[in-house]
Amino acid sequence: MPETRQSRIWPSGGVHFWPSGGASEAHAHTRGHLVYAARGVLSVHTAEGTSIVPANRVAWTPAGVVHRHRAHGDTDMRIVFPAARLLPEHPAVFTASGLAREVVLALTGPREYDRAATARLHRVLADELRAAPERPLHLPEPRDDRLRAIARRLYEHPGDTTSLAELGRAIGASARTLSRLFRDELGLTFPEWRTQLRIGHALVLLAEGHDTTQVAHACGWANPSHFIAAFSAVVGTTPGRHRVKVAQ
Known part of the structure; x- marks a missing residue:
């Protein structure tokens, strides 16, 4: 990825602070991941089209799906690699409940959690997203x-x-x-x-x-x-x- 103002990455997730217009190269991960814009707006581009991710959405990209991100406005992008397997098996955008947003921020914030606490937060997040409707701002290609x-x-x-x-x-x-x-x-x-x-x-x-x-x-x-x-x-x-x- 190109240089960002600040990045913190660890095994379960991370944070990228993108300047407006910042973008990643096309890439894929071996694990599925969630992205959330705590500030700014993200777009997620795949071969199937483009999804816009404002602050009340969270985007899911399954393992192996080639994608790239772009920041619109100075953007605080949070990344979570969920411990629990999430459905569906295609890229999706979900409505982010208040609880889901707080869990993402907790998992990607400066506070350190022990393994048991982190696992509990992942289970809460998985439950919230399973119950959340898919609300894509998706433009098919x-x-x-x-x-x-x-x-x-x-x-x-x-x-x-x-x-x-x-x-x-x-x-x-x-x-x-x-x-x-x-x-x-x-x-x-x-x-x-x-x-x-x-x-x-x-x-x-x-x-x-x-x-x-x-x-x-x-x-x-x-x-x-x-x-x-x-x-x-x-x-x-x-x-x-x-x-x-x-x-x-």
Whole structure:
């Protein structure tokens, strides 16, 4: 990994303090691991797509899955290699309960625990995550060339409000064909996929210090109140509250 401001790693986990924009090379671990952003926002990239991990989520990457991380805003990334086997066997993002967050912070903080206490904390964390719903902010990576062309355009311009029919005309495909491809290949409708893209971009911009109105317009919402409603429905908190949390 490239140089970070500070790192502490031990057998059961560790801490990376990333400057904004800091990123790891693609890599894999022999054990599955959890990552949590105690400050800032993380993105986790795999061959299947990109997951955004704000402060109310924890991301799980199974053993052997090639991935890379990127920090958005100055980010305090906590890493836990759970002692208990966690399901599922694919990358996942879970809602992080208050207890789960505190256990992650305890396991990765400066306080030293004996082996028995550490094992108890791992069991509590495993129980919390087994009961937690998967709440991914996940943007699946398309494979079809037509979808990839649309994705490239919208990655570069998340606020683009061009309709699917217009996008299709630019690449020689009908809206009906593209709608079917989005559902069959990505498991999302085009509006759902574009909303996930925009919310992910919004999380990055908020972590970088932009205010709610700026972010709303940059992500394609003409009305900030509509953005706040969409953001809250996906993330579980308002943009303003999220911005305060990631800066703490």
